[in-house]
Amino acid sequence: MKIAVLPGDGIGPEITEQAMRVLTALAGDGLSVEMETAPVGGAGYDSAGDPLPEATLRLCEQADGILFGAVGGPKYDTLPRAKRPEQGLLRLRKHFDLFANLRPAIVYPELAHASTLKDEVVAGLDLLILRELTGDIYFGQPRGVRTNENGEREGFDTMRYTEGEIRRIARLAFETARKRQRRVCSVDKANVLETTQFWRDVVTDAHQEFRDVELTHMYVDNAAMQLVRNPKQFDVIVTGNMFGDILSDEASMLTGSIGMLPSASLNARNFGMYEPIHGSAPDIAGKDVANPLATILSAAMLLRHSLGQEAAAQRVEGAVRKVLAQGFRTADIAEPGKRTVGTREMGDAVLAAL
Amino acid sequence: MKIAVLPGDGIGPEITEQAMRVLTALAGDGLSVEMETAPVGGAGYDSAGDPLPEATLRLCEQADGILFGAVGGPKYDTLPRAKRPEQGLLRLRKHFDLFANLRPAIVYPELAHASTLKDEVVAGLDLLILRELTGDIYFGQPRGVRTNENGEREGFDTMRYTEGEIRRIARLAFETARKRQRRVCSVDKANVLETTQFWRDVVTDAHQEFRDVELTHMYVDNAAMQLVRNPKQFDVIVTGNMFGDILSDEASMLTGSIGMLPSASLNARNFGMYEPIHGSAPDIAGKDVANPLATILSAAMLLRHSLGQEAAAQRVEGAVRKVLAQGFRTADIAEPGKRTVGTREMGDAVLAAL
Ligand SMILES: CC(C)[C@H](C(=O)O)[C@@H](O)C(=O)O
């Protein structure tokens, strides 16, 4: 099995390196994974003038899954939009039709203190945000800056969702909830936006086939509040690309352990791209202080969802829980009385725990 | 001076009643305010078949300011969109060009414990969200549900902002910040949306005239995180209608005292509509348990911004702080050892404190 590893920028290379060590260590188990790296984002621009170089895309096409680090950095901020690092990400999502973004927001008991929310509000939190990733105002046409009918300049974008796009993500939400607490909350702004009234109608219709799953609807402004007020009320939240971008970041920050959270972006064939939800953190890049655990957990998701290696995935997740229990902490989750280690040493600890 | 009072639905009538008592009590001070009520929202639909009856709109046009309760309730949820309660709100905003929505998120020291966030994270929080209220995807055309070029049904909406719309809210943000800590954070999604790249460009340009104010830019997903991570980093946040809807609700929930937060929606002539940020809470309507303080504080904002009565505004705000210090609490902010009172009794307490 072949994995394309795209380290990207900032801390991307050092965190993906630890995940690759973990995948290599699993090889003993009769699991043979071949890994090849290629530049993306700012690194793609630097090496080939393109945030998604042709060779990188070809490598991904030949792979069974993609492990992605992080992209972006101040030196790329002034580039024209098409050359900017995040375009590499957006183009990969679109090219492989990775419509389903799974973002778990889990509070590890050992790390609950790190949340800015009170312990009782977040202890035991286990919420999954399912964000649609290839539609919505992210890709809708027309868009641009124009002179309007009154001779004034204006910026404009188009939000749109087709029935098919909504139905497939809704189905996946219900299927996913069946393996959890069987509760789906669909988030929209149906009181204002036509697209999301349509979203609500299609989700409600798709629910007919999943009567054993509870479906509720919530406006996005209320959802942003409820995540702060009582996040444990949710099991699976399903929403569009734009609202999902905002709510999933809010939800991950609730946990206090953003350096711990992986994500998966899947298409209908279970091909996927796996990445930590945190960013490229240029300020600490190359200093061996970044937390590699979110990337290692992303590799576990890759094993599970794209390679069908559930046992190997659980071994990796078990090893991560063990190093936390052993008291290993990177700087972002440091705690008095626990052992603060660097990126590589955390990788060592996970390897030892495997 | 004349105030149009639109109680609306749910708890709207009982909370606006207390605010009216407070305004009447100020009359002694040589301040003469005439108040007249009219139905809006569901009440408008019930009485005139329209969430914004013609007579209500005429009353507002003759007034110097509007005091608004809250709208909505389950019995109106199945009405066609044009008849739904929130349309009364949206049409009032558009009709009076109330482009500037001021939403303070303040933590009252007496109520800090009510927040789900840790005390040290929110104690002393004093943040102002300035939300643009008459543009963006809320009103952009075209919008609807159509059959697209592939023969599939799709919902669509248009996000748009003109240069003039952005410039006037940006200017107001800088002017407002001058009376506070002189820091403005403009929130957008410039890495993805053309409208908001344009927003960022115009805000940056408008900043030329306000060099004494610090301007930063933040992506909306990061802002949703930073509000949870460290809300005290912000002074004034300025953003568009859609992002402002989400972030201002998130921010108000951080405070733990959503029953305490007023808001103002102003046009260029300082005519405005004032309302509590909480909703119509149909479940507790008519039970004399709702917290009237956010509405009373909204009346104070009306005195300040639309009637130019700063001293009277401060008297009302002082009275509210006093009743909190005296230990009066409605059920939403109840606390062991403090006196839990009903809506009317809380009104009495404020009147006594005036
Ligand atoms: C970098 C950016 C384009 C991206 C997005 O908005 O989707 C990021 O915020 C994310 O959530 O993966």
Ligand SMILES: CC(C)[C@H](C(=O)O)[C@@H](O)C(=O)O
């Ligand atoms: C009721 C609704 C239309 C409204 C909005 O989205 O603006 C409300 O959420 C608000 O923030 O005042």
